[in-house]
Amino acid sequence: MSASTRLIVGPFNRVEGDLEVTLDIRDGAVAEARVTAPLYRGFEQILLGRPAGDALVIAPRICGICSVSQSVAAARALAQVSGADMPANGRLAGDLILACENAADHLTHFILFFSPDLARACYAERPWFAAARRRFAANEGECTRALLPARARFLHLLGLLAGKWPHSLALQPGGVTKAVDPAERVRLLAILAEFREALETIVFADRLEAIAALDTVAALEAWTDAAAPDQGDFRLFLHIARDLELDRLGRGPSVMASSGSFGLFQSGVWDGSGRVTPFEPAAITEDVASAWMAGSAAAPFAGLTLPAPDKPDAYSWCKAPRLDGRVVEVGALARQVVDGHPLARAMIAADGGGSVRSRVVARLLELARLIPAMEDWARSLRPGEPFCLAPGEPVAEGAALGLVEAARGTLGHWLTARDGRIDGYQIIAPTTWNFSPRDGTGTPGALEQALVGTPVRPDETTPVAVQQVVRSFDPCMVCTVH
């Protein structure tokens, strides 16, 4: 066996927040990876002792890109503790707000975070390089330049329904604070129509419904070849992915989970053998063996967050959540696999698990599924009927879990209230699942597993394939280290 060399990679650009990856490289490939979250933020400590309702103000401020998802999780936890119900309009408007953030985040990932790596000079010899450079170059690429304005105008939906993005207080346990009038309902549909047109023209060069209907890898390949590579940035990506064999890069753990979303995507756990079992939050523990945290593995309701910066053998501020002791991947791919979308299932069957290609494809597939659903929800709004129910009894005592599917995967807030104040608040964010360090059994987290085998060229200090694997998860580190 040849000697291994160690590479410490960071800072990672074009991920949300701070990330460092330590790689042991042998024979031109990653042999072992350790993922470090080098920032600790303390929100779980800051929330303690505050009036319970303040979680609606504080939790979204964990993150500037998953802010709505944090709001939804907090509102759902509070609603359960107080027994609040929500009228149909409140649910529809809340779903529109959350779906807007999810969809915008998927687009942001594709145009700003992932694709610029395909325009790097290291690919100058590839036949598609000129096209990739023209479309995907950071800041200057035509794709970014065309789609950032479209994304900004899509976010007008949040201006209308949530006042602003990020950090809204529109999402309450009993519904939303903003009632939509008939003119505003029309405006929502206009915003959605404009965004659909941008996606169908620039990203897909096809109808959203045609993308959502792709059902096999062969169908995806046929769609890729049905037009020239410059017909839609999704198609250009697929051509490049084929050449770079991104379907063989970044194989994640076999278990995938989703808490379900919008009543549109089913909840469950894909166990890798073709079965979907129920998603049981009670089976979740957070292990702290490799985290700079005191204490031992615990269920989130019993969990504590106490920094221990000098703990030996620890290497991250991120805890290691496990489901029934298993490492789990979450995100758009997991959601679509659990939901049973045929293309998502076909891709992980062909790739032997999640891959860089399948994660990127699943995000765009989900985008194509979300926008038509949002159009339906906007049409279903009933101006004049209630959007928010009066708060019931003030939150006093109790414990509840608020679960939501953020763009990046399953997010949970475990809230315990006493005397109307927050007595315990534990958060497991999507990237906490995906980028967790080793647990007490020494089992590496999802990204740590996915990085093993990634090729590294001798001259590389910041290996491009490693970056692609990392970014394929669309990590949000600021949520991770709340």
Place this chain on the structure above:
Amino acid sequence: MSALAADDLGLAKALGRFGIRLLWHPSLSEESGHEAVAILDDVAAGRVTLDCLCVEGSVLNGPNGTGRFQMLSGTGRAMQDWVATLAAKARHVVAIGSCASFGGFPAAGGNPTGARGLQYSGGDMGGALGKGFRSASGLPVVNISGCAPHPGWVVETLAALALDAFGPERLDTLGRPRAIADHLAHHGCSRNEFYEFKASAARPSDRGCLMENLGCRATQAPGDCNIRRWNGSGSCTDAGYTCINCTSPGFESPHGPFQETAKLAGIPVGLPLDMPKAWFVALAALSKSATPQRVRTNAHADHVLIPPARRPAKLP
């Protein structure tokens, strides 16, 4: 992240109109890992000129002054050291958001991470760069506070710094650009008629004024949120929820719940800062007694129940 939607263009393009080029941006630049560190090293060594250092997020001093709660990946150095190194080279230093300006939410509660702003800890001078800090331009840290700050504030402040002589007279007493801070979030609030008549919302989604019961601090909050609007046509109060005064130091730690108005003898504690209290109380009582039935009724509904009265059409 709010700035990605700047002027419906995207940040890089919005700034490009003023000749501003991003040397490095963690979410937007191609350079990662060693390439990114090389850029920072070049600035630190004086090989590359840095016109403006923009810092987002509070600077963490903990644990025990080491800054280990916030290490810049790949460098083995605490962010507080990097910020000090780069700030010493920059012509201007700009804090983006209330965290970088004053400490923000990470400084709430017991401030578990030792979070500070660049020049302030809360409302007190003395953040990560020290109270006497001046950048090469002679200015203190320019504080574009807000949680989040409006993208327009970021673009216009950076453009103003790039365009012409920007003197200290253009900053308020807390280092905030006066172009923004000379306004109040209350200015242009669409609930204005309800405010005038003290017709107050009682619960979320009511159309009435949010000040009397639901904690709204817009009459004290610096910012032009309701004049320029967010994400197209939005604002906090327009979407039915309270202004939490997010542009001010200490906003993260109110005495009571965010969404309830603190009162003394039934009168809100947080009245407009420059209005004599007795006058406010007297005028409020007067306007309440004159509130039209339409305004009173609509204040407690989520849509208009009684439209404005119309004069009957004149007969010829």
